[in-house]
Amino acid sequence: MTETILPIGVRSLSRNTREAADIGRRLLAFYAAVVIVQAIHVFEHVVQLIQVYVLGVPDADALGLLGYIYQFQGTEEWLHLVFNTVFLTSLAVVAVGLLRLPGARSLVPRWAMAAFLFFGVWLEGWHVVEHVVIISSVVANNGCPCSGIVDARTGVSDTILHFIYNTIAYAATVLPFVFVLRSRGREGAESTD
Secondary structure, three states, X not given: OOOOOOOOOOOOOOHHHHHHHHHXXXXXXXXXXXXXXXXXXXXXXXXHHHHHHOOOOOHHHOOOOHHXXXXXXXXXXXXXXXXXXXXXXXXXXXXXXXXXXXOHHHHOOHHHHHHHHHHHHHHHHHHHHHHHHHHHHHHHHOOOOOOOHHHHHHOOOHHHHXXXXXXXXXXXXXXXXHHHHHHHHHHHHHHHO
16 A cells, blocks of 8 residues: 655545645645745845945846846836735735645744744735835836835835845745744654654
8 A cells, every 4th residue: 555645734634634635735835936936036136235235236237137137118127026926926825825724833833924924925015015116116207216115215225125125025934934844854754763
């Protein structure tokens, strides 16, 4: 008889738990993809910081790597809006999955889930609002200057500000993922004993 590997928190194979197991595997694969893609996005922001503060590229011309390839109206801001909207949607899918999947809530401590919901989902929602404001300036000016809400009011460069937004949202996204992976590792170790 073939042993079935069950996802997080699933102990038996009734029809409902088989469905939960399949959903759990798909959610974990999706979550892993979100973590990997956002890591690449954070790296893009690190590249922008290097461009500005090491290579001396003017802030408005520091577009990361992909920003030089994907420009519309002379700016990479459309790329940021689309990417961050997809990231926010992905975080919402992960949050709903973690909150609804049997067993998942017992794997992620409440404080870690609260950090994910606030510093991941909510902050990324604010980040998308910032990008909508930026895009409204791009449309009005047919390009930049295109400041957002916080950078316009505080004088903090958007290169630094958006690096901070992305780093905090990423850290909050990775936090529950680590707990899920640890649990899967423990379950795997228990099944080999």
